[in-house]
Amino acid sequence: MTHELTASRLASASSDGTANGGWWRDAVIYQVYVRSFADSDGDGVGDLRGVRERLPHLARLGVDALWLTPFYVSPQADGGYDVADYRAVDPLFGDLSDADDLVRAAHALGLRVIVDVVPNHTSARHPWFRAALADPAARARYHFRPGRGPGGALPPNDWESVFGGPAWTRVEDGQWYLHLFAPEQPDLNWDHPEVAEEFASVMRFWLDLGVDGFRVDVAHGMVKAAGMPDIGHGAQATLIGTQPLPFFDQDGVHEIHRSWRRLLDSYEGARIGVAEAWAPTSERLALYVRPDEMHQAFNFRFLNCPWDAAAMRTVIDESLAATASVGAPTTWVLSNHDVVRHRTRFGSLARARAAALLMLALPGSAYVYQGEELGLPEVVDLPDSVRQDPAFRRSAGQEGLRDGCRIPLPWSGQEPPYGFGPGGTWLPQPADWAELSVAAQTGDPHSTLELYRAALELRRALPGLGSPDAGGLTWLPAPEGALLFTRPGFACTLNGRPAPLELPAPGRPVLSSAPVETDGRTVVLPPESCTWWAL
Known part of the structure; x- marks a missing residue:
């Protein structure tokens, strides 16, 4: 079967987004890192017109929405997350008419559009x-x-x-x-009433233009502990998301999120808020998605989970339990523009493909970072002279290697820039990426791109997949290093071991990250693979 997205999909949900509990509850959302997606004017930097021209790729892939990283006026000290004007498009990426054209073109293809908002800090040039x-x-x-x-x-x-x-x-x-980030990114004081008024106005500006929601950058960071107490030791960046810190995840941020939820709910069309929130526990993270706060929050515990079946099961259970306690869906993610790509993090393409099928089989919403559908690895050998990550120039913070996951995408051709644009690329592409391009993988049944396309098509076709409202997840006994769970009419097996594994066949195989052998009674699961089954 062929899946084709059309504008009718946007109209199929009721105006308040309550069809099947809300479109975001099981949506697959594609992250577009604008600088590296597609370049329309030859300056080597991706832009909004380039994104618009490549929207058919996202429609054919089968995602429900795209999230655009910041394209606002910015000195680009931190890839646009240092905003000087929240209501204008930086000339590097186009102009306001390009943003309007992109939103309209996406909607015509049945794709919703989420944009970044950066409320913790501004640019030093604001x-x-x-x-x-x-x-x-x-x-x-x-x-x-x-x-x-x-x-x-x-x-x-x-x-x-x-x-x-x-x-x-x-x-x-x-x-x-x-400045909790670069010196060019001074933190705002959210105790000042003009700050809240300004961001409500900024959100209305983009909602009026037609965007379907916001990904809230550093959603855990706007409120600081009273008195700004000392922490008492160094290496504080390593504690983010694992231990309480006086500058992150303070209770006061939740009233800000409640005010934004009221604003989002005042618009028709089910506009949503997505929290980029780091919290010490799954329970603390769940507070961001209570019924009167954000619709989604990124599940960084799942992203940070190692390639280990037992650890994955623990994170999945804890994540589902925490969000269920507040009636929210869980949001799964494996890669983004701030972390090493999961193909490299897990150590192989086979593991990356298996992890993708596992993620897409879980109840809730999933995020796909651009290029993961191509199986792109992290580029780990960039010379220091071309790096642009501000963390690279500072010490004792992040690893400073975020440039490696931000390399411009390969679309076609045998050599750089692989169809990215008519000029060069702002970061150099590897010389061996020709076989990873969209054109090279299209139509190849063994390619990672076609695996993602098939997975998203099945996810939409099988009622037991994706939707957290279709029924829960039931674990079945499995050997050490393996996972087996069922959902209504569906089963998923993960063999996390480096050797084949023989099991009773749970049903009829419908998709696998690697070829499976079954006689209908037993199955031999390939090493480090994931298989979907119809029951």
Whole structure:
């Protein structure tokens, strides 16, 4: 069967999004890292027109929506996550008419569009921060503090930037300002009423243009603990998402999310909020998706899970239990623009393909990062001279290797730029990616691209797949290193071991990440593979 998305799919859900409990509850959403998706003008950088021209790829892939990384006016100190104007498109990516054309073209193909909003910090070139540097009386929208020690020469506290080094920078008059990321990204003070008013206005601007929701960057970060207490030790970036920290996941962020939910609900068409939230436990993460807060939150515990069947089962169980406690769907993700691609993280393409089928068989929504449908590996041998990740220039923070997952996509051809655009590429592409291009993999039944297309087609066709409202997940006994679960009319087997595994056949195989042998009674599962079964 062939799956074709049309605008009728958008109309099929009721205006409040309650068909099947809401379109987002089992949606597959494709992350577009705009700089690296497709270049229309030959400057080597992806742009909005390039995305629009390549929308048929996403429609044929079978996803429900796309999420666009920031394309707003920005000095690009951190890939656009340093925003200078939230209501304008950076000329690097086009103009506002390109954004409008993209949203309309996506809707015509039955694809919804989610855009980033960056509320924790602005660019240092934002008009508000420029005013703050010029006049101490204009600093209340940010976190300015006097220093400690003789002459205030030491930072106000011991907080560290996620990118490494102190989270404070001193200005000419001696005060310090907080930046949990790069110095070019000063943190906003959400206790100031103008900050909340501004972001409500920004959201209305894009909702009025027609976007279907927002992915909220650093959704756990807007509120800081009272008094900004010291933490007492270093290497703080390694604690994010594992231990409580006074600058992340404070209870006060939830009232901000509630106000945004009220705003989203005031629009027709089931507009959604997606929290990029790091929390120490699954239970804390579930607070972000209570009925009056965000619709989804990224499940980073699943992303961080190693290639280990027992560990995967534990994370799956804990994630489903936590979100079920607040009546929300779980959101699964394996890769994004900030982490090593899962093909490389897991150690092989076979494992990456198996993990993809496992993820797409779980109840809830799933995110696909651009290029994972091609089986792209992390590029680990970029020369230092071409790296652009700000974390690379700082120490003791992130590994500084995010450039390796942001290499421009290969679309066609035998050599770089592989159809990315008429010019070069802002980061160099490997010389051996020709066989990984969209054109090379299209029509090859053994390719990773066709595996994803088949999986998404089946996910839509089989009522027991994806939807958290179609029934739960039941684990069945399986040997060590393997997983076996059923959902209504469906079963999934994962052989995480490096050797073949023989099991009773749970049904009729409908899709596998590697060829399976079955006589109808037993099956030999290939090493490190995942298979879907119709019961």
